[in-house]
Amino acid sequence: MRPFLYERPTSVSAAIAMASRLDARNVAPTQAKTQFIAGGTNLADYMKLGVAQPERLLDLNELTEPALRQIKTDDDTIRFGALVRMGEAADNNDVRRRCPLLADSLKFAASGQLRNMASLAGNVLQRTRCEYFRETSWPCNKREPGSGCAAMQGVNRQHAVLGTSDACIATYHGDFAQALIALDAVVEVEGQRGPRKIPFASLHRLPGDTPNIETDLAADEVIVAIEVPLDPWSRRSRYLKIRDRESYAFALASAAVALEMDGNTVRQARIALGGVATVPWRARAAEDALRGNVLDDKIAAAAAEAAFADARPREHNAFKIPLGKRTLVRALLETRDMKV
Amino acid sequence: MSNSTSPSGLSRRTFMTGSVTAAAAMPLMATSPKAAELSPARAAEPRDLSTISLRINKQAYTLALDNRTSLLDALRDHVGLTGTKKGCDHGQCGACTVLVDGKRVLSCLSFAVMNQGREITTVEGLASADGELHPVQQAFVDHDAFQCGYCTPGQIVSAIGCIDEGHAGSEDDIREYMSGNLCRCAAYPNIVAAIIQARDEIRRA
Ligand SMILES: Cc1cc2nc3c(=O)[nH]c(=O)nc-3n(C[C@H](O)[C@H](O)[C@H](O)COP(=O)(O)OP(=O)(O)OC[C@H]3O[C@@H](n4cnc5c(N)ncnc54)[C@H](O)[C@@H]3O)c2cc1C
Ligand code: SF4
Ligand code: FES
Ligand code: FES
Numbered sequence: 280m281r282p283f284l285y286e287r288p289t290s291v292s293a294a295i296a297m298a299s300r301l302d303a304r305n306v307a308p309t310q311a312k313t314q315f316i317a318g319g320t321n322l323a324d325y326m327k328l329g330v331a332q333p334e335r336l337l338d339l340n341e342l343t344e345p346a347l348r349q350i351k352t353d354d355d356t357i358r359f360g361a362l363v364r365m366g367e368a369a370d371n372n373d374v375r376r377r378c379p380l381l382a383d384s385l386k387f388a389a390s391g392q393l394r395n396m397a398s399l400a401g402n403v404l405q406r407t408r409c410e411y412f413r414e415t416s417w418p419c420n421k422r423e424p425g426s427g428c429a430a431m432q433g434v435n436r437q438h439a440v441l442g443t444s445d446a447c448i449a450t451y452h453g454d455f456a457q458a459l460i461a462l463d464a465v466v467e468v469e470g471q472r473g474p475r476k477i478p479f480a481s482l483h484r485l486p487g488d489t490p491n492i493e494t495d496l497a498a499d500e501v502i503v504a505i506e507v508p509l510d511p512w513s514r515r516s517r518y519l520k521i522r523d524r525e526s527y528a529f530a531l532a533s534a535a536v537a538l539e540m541d542g543n544t545v546r547q548a549r550i551a552l553g554g555v556a557t558v559p560w561r562a563r564a565a566e567d568a569l570r571g572n573v574l575d576d577k578i579a580a581a582a583a584e585a586a587f588a589d590a591r592p593r594e595h596n597a598f599k600i601p602l603g604k605r606t607l608v609r610a611l612l613e614t615r616d617m618k619v
Numbered sequence: 620m621s622n623s624t625s626p627s628g629l630s631r632r633t634f635m636t637g638s639v640t641a642a643a644a645m646p647l648m649a650t651s652p653k654a655a656e657l658s659p660a661r662a663a664e665p666r667d668l669s670t671i672s673l674r675i676n677k678q679a680y681t682l683a684l685d686n687r688t689s690l691l692d693a694l695r696d697h698v699g700l701t702g703t704k705k706g707c708d709h710g711q712c713g714a715c716t717v718l719v720d721g722k723r724v725l726s727c728l729s730f731a732v733m734n735q736g737r738e739i740t741t742v743e744g745l746a747s748a749d750g751e752l753h754p755v756q757q758a759f760v761d762h763d764a765f766q767c768g769y770c771t772p773g774q775i776v777s778a779i780g781c782i783d784e785g786h787a788g789s790e791d792d793i794r795e796y797m798s799g800n801l802c803r804c805a806a807y808p809n810i811v812a813a814i815i816q817a818r819d820e821i822r823r824a
Contacts, residue, residue, distance in 0.1 A: 280687045281665075282664075282665035282666045282685070282686065282687060283665050283686055283687070284663055284664070284665050284686070285669060285686045285730070285732050285733075287735075316730075316733070318728075319728055319729055319730060319733065320710055320725070320728050323689070323728045323729070323730060324709050324710055324728060326687075327708065327709065328709075334665060335665075336686075336730075338732075338733055340733065366784075370784075389799070390713065390798055390799020390800075391723060391777065391780065391781060391784070391786065391796045391797070391798075391799050392713060392716055392723050392724050392725045392777060392780070392799045393710060393725065393728075393799065395722045395723060395724050395780070396724045396725065396728065396729070525798075526794070526795055526798035527798040527799055527801075
């Protein structure tokens with residue numbers, strides 16, 4: 280691991296000023312000399328592996344603004360402070376009751392220990408687990424732009440079938456982000472340029488030709504909160520996650536579903552897919568296929584077809600297409616049958 | 620063992636004697652001229668040691684450590700508490716579980732410097748002063764909840780966290796919320812039984 284300086288800002292403005300001091304402009308946060316650390320469960324891992332090489336870490340855990348650690352709910356929103364831990368949010372009764380999808384996407388992620396450590400902001404920014412990205416002896420366009428992609432011809436069973444490019448097919452593995460993109464969450468950010476709100480769907484970038492640029496954030500920008508609107512479909516919502524083992528594993532396929540029903544007819548649907556795409560993946564075509572229709576096996580299957588219409592399999596991951604479709608069908612029918 | 624030295628140049632035996640009397644702080648500081656605080660004239664450099672104070676099993680420690688040191692390595696290699704195990708060193712097995720301010724975490728993914736001022740509890744800190752085992756330790760003995768024992772310190776500390784969080788209500792809950800602790804010997808059924816016994820005992824107390 281590369282040696283690094285370690286500092287502990289006590290306010291968001293101090294953190295921004297410290298991050299701006301060196302080289303924050305025109306460089307992705309993951310390549311900057313100064314990087315933020317929260318739970319450390321993703322960054323410390325990648326520093327040990329030599330994938331991340333910050334020269335200076337700013338520890339966000341001593342920031343004193345109370346809102347960073349609070350979950351606030353009112354009639355029409357849930358606002359999560361950036362430093363709220365995954366476990367705390369998963370156990371929050373208000374969150375569980377008013378939007379089970381949010382709570383379950385956290386409960387079925389990682390492990391009890393990791394959920395106690397990991398912050399919600401760090402969670403949405405977690406980097407891919409692509410084996411070739413993690414091991415620095417392989418070519419990888421995300422880690423080392425222009426070096427090639429070892430996964431294309433390699434073992435790509437875990438890789439994405441949606442949102443891929445010729446440069447990178449790495450899966451975005453997070454679960455919480457699927458709930459957030461389905462529910463039109465907004466990310467509140469502060470930085471040298473001032474505060475701004477980013478629709479969750481604009482936070483992550485498709486790999487395209489620049490898989491090394493993963494998000495819309497600048498290196499001096501701190502996520503301070505994530506705000507989720509509460510809508511008529513929030514209570515009838517569910518996260519279904521399918522994995523190689525029943526717990527403590529990333530999704531092979533998952534579905535985040537929220538429905539507003541009028542009897543058996545779908546008034547509104549919100550759908551996102553995990554484990555199968557390069558970024559958090561909103562399945563708008565599937566939503567359109569459901570809207571105004573009676574939700575039965577047939578229409579659920581049609582929605583799943585629509586969701587994967589553009590899927591592009593590689594040598595070892597073609598199974599994710601039928602698995603992803605079945606996962607979505609089951610999630611839709613189970614969400615329909617929820618008692619709310 | 621008297622030949623093994625800590626990075627501060629103290630022999631491990633000297634150091635452990637010092638720590639038992641809770642007087643480790645001064646000798647360590649004194650032999651660590653590189654600690655950043657001691658040379659304010661020069662800008663800090665990445666290889667400088669950082670001085671951190673924390674409590675481990677109810678004793679105060681001050682350690683001079685490279686920023687890269689994980690909490691796990693600090694405990695094992697610098698303090699001499701080798702009960703906490705290193706399985707994967709990447710957050711994937713749970714062998715390194717400790718309590719930080721009462722919450723179970725993975726010490727392999729936590730930089731030691733990030734634990735300034737915190738209260739750490741390791742498996743060595745669970746039994747009472749007179750040697751009576753913690754209910755979870757006793758339950759692991761009663762139920763033979765291990766074979767090789769390598770995962771056991773992590774399992775025990777994690778189980779304490781799991782019970783304390785209120786996530787040991789049913790067998791299914793225990794399996795779900797203990798899934799972060801892998802056991803290569805697959806002692807899982809006995810681990811679940813042990814946790815149920817300990818949970819009930821802790822509830823009664
Ligand atoms: C074995 C294992 C299994 C896992 N399983 C799952 C799983 O099933 N599902 C899942 O979703 N996740 C899983 N994870 C990933 C885990 O959830 C993430 O590592 C964690 O959520 C990251 O949060 P953190 O606070 O530890 O982030 P850190 O590691 O501290 O930071 C991650 C990134 O976010 C940046 N960052 C952090 N906070 C901020 C902020 N406020 N503003 C700007 N930038 C910030 C950091 O600079 C860094 O680049 C697993 C991890 C491990 C090790
Ligand atoms: S899939 Fe992406 S992350 Fe994986 S090796 Fe290829 S370029 Fe790197
Ligand atoms: S050694 Fe920390 S989780 Fe394996
Ligand atoms: S007892 Fe051997 S690994 Fe668990």
